[in-house]
Amino acid sequence: MSPTAGTHASHGPIPKIPAGHTGTLKLGALLYDGFDLLDVMGPMRVFGEEMNTLNIEIIFMSHSLEPCSSSQQVKVTPHHTLESAPKLDIFFMPGGIGQTFYTENPKMVQLIKERVAASTWTFTVCTGSGILARTGEIDGYAATTNKSLFEWSASNGPNVKWIKRARWVQDGKFVTASGVSAGIDAALFFVSQLTSVDKAREVATYIEYTWHEDADVDPFADKYPYTASP
Numbered sequence: 001m002s003p004t005a006g007t008h009a010s011h012g013p014i015p016k017i018p019a020g021h022t023g024t025l026k027l028g029a030l031l032y033d034g035f036d037l038l039d040v041m042g043p044m045r046v047f048g049e050e051m052n053t054l055n056i057e058i059i060f061m062s063h064s065l066e067p068c069s070s071s072q073q074v075k076v077t078p079h080h081t082l083e084s085a086p087k088l089d090i091f092f093m094p095g096g097i098g099q100t101f102y103t104e105n106p107k108m109v110q111l112i113k114e115r116v117a118a119s120t121w122t123f124t125v126c127t128g129s130g131i132l133a134r135t136g137e138i139d140g141y142a143a144t145t146n147k148s149l150f151e152w153s154a155s156n157g158p159n160v161k162w163i164k165r166a167r168w169v170q171d172g173k174f175v176t177a178s179g180v181s182a183g184i185d186a187a188l189f190f191v192s193q194l195t196s197v198d199k200a201r202e203v204a205t206y207i208e209y210t211w212h213e214d215a216d217v218d219p220f221a222d223k224y225p226y227t228a229s230p
Helices: 037-047 106-118 128-135 147-155 182-194 197-206
Strands: 025-030 056-062 090-093 121-125 168-171 174-177
Touching: 025 037, 037 056, 037 121, 037 182, 090 106, 090 128, 106 128, 121 128, 121 182, 128 147, 128 174, 168 182, 174 182, 182 197
Parallel strands: 025 056, 025 090, 090 121, 121 174
Antiparallel strands: 168 174
16 A cells, blocks of 8 residues: 555554453563664653653563664664564554664564564654564555665555655554654544543643644645655
8 A cells, every 4th residue: 555545643552451450561662772762761751751641661672682772873772572572562663773673584573573473552753663564464455664774664664654745643552653752642533542631731741742633734744855745
């Protein structure tokens, strides 16, 4: 399907916390050398905020336990490998200049595919959707990605309904955000769906962030030829 196959970002309903689930929701964030720092830490700031009332444990994981250096030169040490991490409720993948480590490694693609399939929700930011697309798990679903690298992500998933101008897209269990700070918007949306819109707005106010609540409008889309208005 072409990247113009879809036009709207909301395709709910998003899965709710599974009936009978007790205790902590486990969120596993995938790391690699060259990940984008804000792609990861922006959403983690939202998910980790006490006032969102979600009981979430955040863990970092990678292909090894060696520290991963973001493209902004901040290092984060994983808690687990992809193979050793516990079962995840939320599987999170950021973008960054090093994402091809995963997309070009068949073993890593298979491990990620298994994590996606086993998760209740899968959440990507930026070119993390390109990693997700390579697994085939999002074929037939709508998604978006970083506007400046849209064609790269789309090349990894020709059967994905790519939406060019969305700030984020939610389709079933999948939430895919545009670039960098868009992950904060999508994380607030996620919180709004599992708690309430008012609670998400409260979190946004507390972190002094102006939430882009309209998923269909990305103010940066017109900055790039591939996603600009006709």
